[in-house]
Amino acid sequence: MTEINTTFDFKNLSPETLAEELKNRHFADSIDIINDLDIMERVTVFSLLPLDYAIELFDKPELEQPAAILELLPTNRSVEILEGMSADAAADVFQEMDRKTRTRLYALLKPLTRTELKKLTSYPNHTAGALMTTEFIAIPADWTVKKTLDHIRDVERTRETVYTSYVIDPKTGVLLKAVSLRNLILASPDDQILNVSTHDTPITISPFTDHEDIARLFQRHDLLSVPVVDDSNHVIGIVTVDDVLDTMVDEMSEDAYKFGGMEALDKPYMQINFLGMMKKRGGWLALLFLGEMLTASAMQYFEAEIEKVITLTLFIPLIMSSGGNSGSQATSLILRALALRELTLKDWWRVILREIPAGMSLGLLLGIIGIMRIVIWQQLGIYNYGEHWIFIAITVGATLVGIVTFGSLSGSMLPFILKRLKFDPASASAPLVATLVDVTGIVIYFSVASLILSGILL
Amino acid sequence: MTEINTTFDFKNLSPETLAEELKNRHFADSIDIINDLDIMERVTVFSLLPLDYAIELFDKPELEQPAAILELLPTNRSVEILEGMSADAAADVFQEMDRKTRTRLYALLKPLTRTELKKLTSYPNHTAGALMTTEFIAIPADWTVKKTLDHIRDVERTRETVYTSYVIDPKTGVLLKAVSLRNLILASPDDQILNVSTHDTPITISPFTDHEDIARLFQRHDLLSVPVVDDSNHVIGIVTVDDVLDTMVDEMSEDAYKFGGMEALDKPYMQINFLGMMKKRGGWLALLFLGEMLTASAMQYFEAEIEKVITLTLFIPLIMSSGGNSGSQATSLILRALALRELTLKDWWRVILREIPAGMSLGLLLGIIGIMRIVIWQQLGIYNYGEHWIFIAITVGATLVGIVTFGSLSGSMLPFILKRLKFDPASASAPLVATLVDVTGIVIYFSVASLILSGILL
Numbered sequence: 001m002t003e004i005n006t007t008f009d010f011k012n013l014s015p016e017t018l019a020e021e022l023k024n025r026h027f028a029d030s031i032d033i034i035n036d037l038d039i040m041e042r043v044t045v046f047s048l049l050p051l052d053y054a055i056e057l058f059d060k061p062e063l064e065q066p067a068a069i070l071e072l073l074p075t076n077r078s079v080e081i082l083e084g085m086s087a088d089a090a091a092d093v094f095q096e097m098d099r100k101t102r103t104r105l106y107a108l109l110k111p112l113t114r115t116e117l118k119k120l121t122s123y124p125n126h127t128a129g130a131l132m133t134t135e136f137i138a139i140p141a142d143w144t145v146k147k148t149l150d151h152i153r154d155v156e157r158t159r160e161t162v163y164t165s166y167v168i169d170p171k172t173g174v175l176l177k178a179v180s181l182r183n184l185i186l187a188s189p190d191d192q193i194l195n196v197s198t199h200d201t202p203i204t205i206s207p208f209t210d211h212e213d214i215a216r217l218f219q220r221h222d223l224l225s226v227p228v229v230d231d232s233n234h235v236i237g238i239v240t241v242d243d244v245l246d247t248m249v250d251e252m253s254e255d256a257y258k259f260g261g262m263e264a265l266d267k268p269y270m271q272i273n274f275l276g277m278m279k280k281r282g283g284w285l286a287l288l289f290l291g292e293m294l295t296a297s298a299m300q301y302f303e304a305e306i307e308k309v310i311t312l313t314l315f316i317p318l319i320m321s322s323g324g325n326s327g328s329q330a331t332s333l334i335l336r337a338l339a340l341r342e343l344t345l346k347d348w349w350r351v352i353l354r355e356i357p358a359g360m361s362l363g364l365l366l367g368i369i370g371i372m373r374i375v376i377w378q379q380l381g382i383y384n385y386g387e388h389w390i391f392i393a394i395t396v397g398a399t400l401v402g403i404v405t406f407g408s409l410s411g412s413m414l415p416f417i418l419k420r421l422k423f424d425p426a427s428a429s430a431p432l433v434a435t436l437v438d439v440t441g442i443v444i445y446f447s448v449a450s451l452i453l454s455g456i457l458l
Numbered sequence: 459m460t461e462i463n464t465t466f467d468f469k470n471l472s473p474e475t476l477a478e479e480l481k482n483r484h485f486a487d488s489i490d491i492i493n494d495l496d497i498m499e500r501v502t503v504f505s506l507l508p509l510d511y512a513i514e515l516f517d518k519p520e521l522e523q524p525a526a527i528l529e530l531l532p533t534n535r536s537v538e539i540l541e542g543m544s545a546d547a548a549a550d551v552f553q554e555m556d557r558k559t560r561t562r563l564y565a566l567l568k569p570l571t572r573t574e575l576k577k578l579t580s581y582p583n584h585t586a587g588a589l590m591t592t593e594f595i596a597i598p599a600d601w602t603v604k605k606t607l608d609h610i611r612d613v614e615r616t617r618e619t620v621y622t623s624y625v626i627d628p629k630t631g632v633l634l635k636a637v638s639l640r641n642l643i644l645a646s647p648d649d650q651i652l653n654v655s656t657h658d659t660p661i662t663i664s665p666f667t668d669h670e671d672i673a674r675l676f677q678r679h680d681l682l683s684v685p686v687v688d689d690s691n692h693v694i695g696i697v698t699v700d701d702v703l704d705t706m707v708d709e710m711s712e713d714a715y716k717f718g719g720m721e722a723l724d725k726p727y728m729q730i731n732f733l734g735m736m737k738k739r740g741g742w743l744a745l746l747f748l749g750e751m752l753t754a755s756a757m758q759y760f761e762a763e764i765e766k767v768i769t770l771t772l773f774i775p776l777i778m779s780s781g782g783n784s785g786s787q788a789t790s791l792i793l794r795a796l797a798l799r800e801l802t803l804k805d806w807w808r809v810i811l812r813e814i815p816a817g818m819s820l821g822l823l824l825g826i827i828g829i830m831r832i833v834i835w836q837q838l839g840i841y842n843y844g845e846h847w848i849f850i851a852i853t854v855g856a857t858l859v860g861i862v863t864f865g866s867l868s869g870s871m872l873p874f875i876l877k878r879l880k881f882d883p884a885s886a887s888a889p890l891v892a893t894l895v896d897v898t899g900i901v902i903y904f905s906v907a908s909l910i911l912s913g914i915l916l
Contacts, residue, residue, distance in 0.1 A: 024657075024658065025658070026658060026661065026679060027679070028678040028679050060680075062678070149643060152643065153643060153644055156640065156644060162640055163621055163639070163640075181621070181639055181640075181643070182614065182620055182621075182639075185607060185610065185611060185620075185639070185643065186611055186614060199482070200482065200483070200484060203484065215703070215707070216707075218703055219700075219703045219704060219707050220486040220520070221484060221485070221486050222518075222700035222703075224682065224699070241682070241699050241703070242677075242680035244703070245673070245676055245677045245680075245699070245702070245703070245706075246677060248703075248706055248707075248710075249673070249674075249677055249706075249798070252706075252710050252713075252794075252797075253794050253798070255710075255714070256713070256714075256717065256790050256793060256794045257790055257791070257794065259714065259717055259718070259790060259888070260717070260786050260787050260789060260790020260791065260888065261783055261786050261787050261790075261888075262787045262790065262791070265791070268795065268798070268800040269791055269792070269794075269795040269800055269801060269809075269812075270795075270800065270801065270805070270808065270812075274812070274815070274816070277816065278816065278819055278820065281784075281787050281816070281820060282819075282820055282823055284783075284787075285780070285783055285784060285787065285820055285823070285824065285862075286823060286824065286827060288779070288780075288783050289776070289780055289783075289824050289827055289828070290827070292775065292776050292779045292780070293776060293831055295775035295776055295779075296772050296773055296775070296776055296831075299771065299772045299775070300772060300841050303768075306768060306771060307768055310761075310764060310765055310768065313757065313764060313768075313771045313774070314754045314757045314758060315754055316771070316774055316775060317750065317753035317754070317757070317774065317775075317778055317896055317900065318747070318750050318751060318753055318754055320775055320778070320779075321746070321750045321753075321778075321782075321889075321892060321893060321896055322743070322746075322747055322750070324779075324782075324889070324892065325719055325742075325743055325746050325747075325889040325892075325893075326739075326743060328718050328719055328887075328888055328889055329718050329719055329720045329739050329742075329743065329889075331718060332714050332715055332717060332718020332719075332720065333715070333718065333720070333723070333727055334727070335714060336710075336711050336714050336715065336727075337726065337727040337728075339710075340707070340711070340726070342726040342727055342728065343727060343728065347728070350728065351727075354727075354728075354732070354735075357732070358732070358735065358736065358739070361736055361740075362736065362739060362740055362743055365740055365743070365744060366743065366744065366747050369744060369747055369748070370747070373751055373754075383758050404743075429786075430717070430718065430719075430786055430888035430889070431779075431782070431783040431786055431787075431888070434779060434782065434783075434892070435779060435783075438775055438779055442775065
């Protein structure tokens with residue numbers, strides 16, 4: 001596998017030699033090296049690199065602090081880079097700039113670039129509008145293959161992808177068909193463009209389609225790019241597969257952090273500063289701790305029962321964790337099904353109808369194991385649960401059925417509830433579910449105990 | 459967004475009409491409809507669909523039970539489909555077939571197809587070798603652009619992608635460069651192919667590169683395809699971006715299920731049968747339950763302490779969950795960092811050096827909140843923790859520092875340990891970490907209590 005040569009000692013090179021060294025490397029490798037430099041060294045290197053190469057680097061989301069570099073570069077260099085960048089990347093960088101630099105640079109851009117930037121920065125995060133680029137190829141439907149290929153050759157440099165062109169109505173500008181470069185090179189030059197286009201209607205998305213839906217669509221239809229159309233079916237941009245890969249990796253990380261019960265890190269683990277990491281972890285941890293305090297309150301409420309039958313306390317951790325585990329299973333199941341659009345909001349009752357028998361069966365399984373444990377320990381004399389040990393065993397078994405059912409049910413419903421309330425369902429983390437179930441677990445346990453042991457031990 | 463028309467009532471159509479209806483739809487939509495049919499209806503539809511269209515459907519991983527359909531189709535139809543399919547998809551289907559059908563169909567395939575299938579089925583799962591297709595375009599380095607384009611037009615139908623061709627040494631067959639279709643259509647026909655190729659060495663992978671590394675490489679370098687080379691740098695196949703997207707979605711699901719503490723489902727939530735789902739959930743749940751039983755043993759060991767200071771039991775759930783939550787945070791952090799290759803195995807001690815102060819700080823935060831809770835409840839008279847409540851508060855606070863540090867440490871080390879033992883680090887689930895930490899939590903809690911309360915309450 002081609003990999004970055006980590007032993008390359010660039011720290012001692014002059015900026016001139018470094019720029020010379022970099023321009024023959026893969027973009028991603030150069031970015032790794034540049035990201036390790038001080039900000040002023042970066043600015044020097046970018047003023048020395050060939051413009052085309054510099055632009056390519058700025059087009060990658062991996063370049064750190066692009067806005068800061070553009071702020072410090074000579075104004076005309078920054079403008080050249082912004083003009084050369086793909087419109088979606090330029091829009092992202094623009095939004096990170098401080099207001100002063102933004103105003104200074106914006107004034108010097110070409111009117112067309114300005115219009116594009118304005119359009120691209122107007123869509124909410126996590127939508128196609130924020131992800132798309134306006135640099136696509138539109139072909140009037142009355143063109144021939146030759147004219148189309150000539151046009152593609154003309155504009156190639158400024159387009160994000162040339163592998164799909166969009167055929168539009170020459171009068172209304174409405175999207176009619178898509179045509180792949182593959183089909184264009186197979187066709188004879190005089191063919192009408194409509195004859196070599198895909199025969200079905202192109203797959204399109206709206207500027208408000210969210211990242212997960214876009215990724216799903218790319219996967220489903222093996223797309224390399226997809227046109228973003230407005231309400232009247234005019235193409236306003238395209239989303240390309242490389243941007244989709246980037247968002248998928250980001251969202252995988254975000255979801256993993258969230259499910260672990262913390263805020264997503266915006267930097268690699270070893271690079272984020274200590275205080276930054278503490279904030280991302282401490283906030284959630286403290287919040288969950290406050291919620292979990294209710295377990296102490298619940299136990300205080302059952303103080304009398306605990307004092308009478310101390311043996312009951314032995315099984316508190318076992319019972320609570322079983323509720324938490326079954327809840328965390330159910331949540332991870334439903335989160336995936338929602339993300340993959342296998343389930344929608346209105347399916348909640350079908351999920352309930354599956355989770356109730358599922359939870360009861362799983363609870364029964366654990367309940368039987370739990371009862372066996374008490375019976376065996378008692379019979380083998382490993383531990384003495386007292387005269388009425390059989391009732392303790394039944395209490396533990398019955399509680400497990402109740403708590404696992406409750407855990408499965410609440411774990412599966414939490415993502416639905418969050419989604420219904422317009423929160424990200426992925427915020428339903430394993431720790432959050434466990435906290436919810438823990439408090440209820442104690443109430444269930446001691447209520448069952450009161451019921452079964454009343455008159456015997458209570 | 460273009461979506462499948464779910465109201466389309468295909469159930470009442472004759473197979474002939476249905477086949478007629480399907481062939482004008484997007485492949486993915488047709489697959490959804492076909493997947494809903496009985497197996498015999500599917501076979502009939504596939505015997506009626508145009509061959510080209512049928513082949514395209516078989517090329518998609520979304521088609522369910524392709525092996526069963528090929529088993530039941532007339533032999534010559536099955537052979538035609540297998541010959542037409544892309545080699546990687548055919549290899550996947552072949553591995554799902556029963557031995558008898560496989561032998562029957564294999565004998566009728568062309569020798570070239572047989573060799574390809576043999577090669578593709580020889581690599582382990584989750585590697586580039588199992589994911590690649592052998593249908594790429596190789597161009598001898600002494601060809602011109604015109605000759606190359608003519609060749610591409612000739613073989614286009616049988617190639618997975620034509621957007622990148624690989625330039626090889628005409629004598630040795632060794633990979634020299636890559637050339638994009640984009641550059642080919644820009645060049646003049648008489649240009650030598652080497653003059654229009656990328657100037658740097660192409661990025662390559664080995665047949666044993668794993669899925670996560672492939673995905674990372676595609677994202678890093680914005681690739682549409684990557685050549686798989688053997689030890690002597692001969693191209694033996696290519697991996698295309700659509701396959702990478704498929705594996706990413708699969709691995710996202712797998713990881714999410716695992717982190718939720720269950721085996722990955724192989725079907726959508728609403729489609730998997732009840733017993734199948736119970737197996738995936740029940741196994742892990744029972745295993746975790748058995749582990750968690752150690753908490754009961756630990757508590758039995760501290761029976762004397764519990765009987766003397768029942769107040770201590772009130773905080774057991776709070777303390778245990780704090781350990782579990784901090785562990786689950788640390789695990790999700792490290793799993794992501796390992797998956798993104800931000801960390802490697804040898805970084806384990808750097809992680810320890812970060813997690814010890816992190817855990818202690820977070821523990822201190824929770825400890826202070828915990829102590830405040832006891833002080834406030836006591837002072838406001840909400841609950842009476844007894845004469846020596848201040849020592850109880852200190853015990854809870856000190857335990858929290860210990861348990862959160864221990865949770866962060868063991869949560870962060872578990873993925874390293876699993877990886878070192880050649881297990882999938884993603885098996886380090888939130889429930890598993892919680893179970894590990896719970897048992898230790900009880901031991902820490904009662905040990906700290908013995909230390910602080912000895913002579914006072916114990």
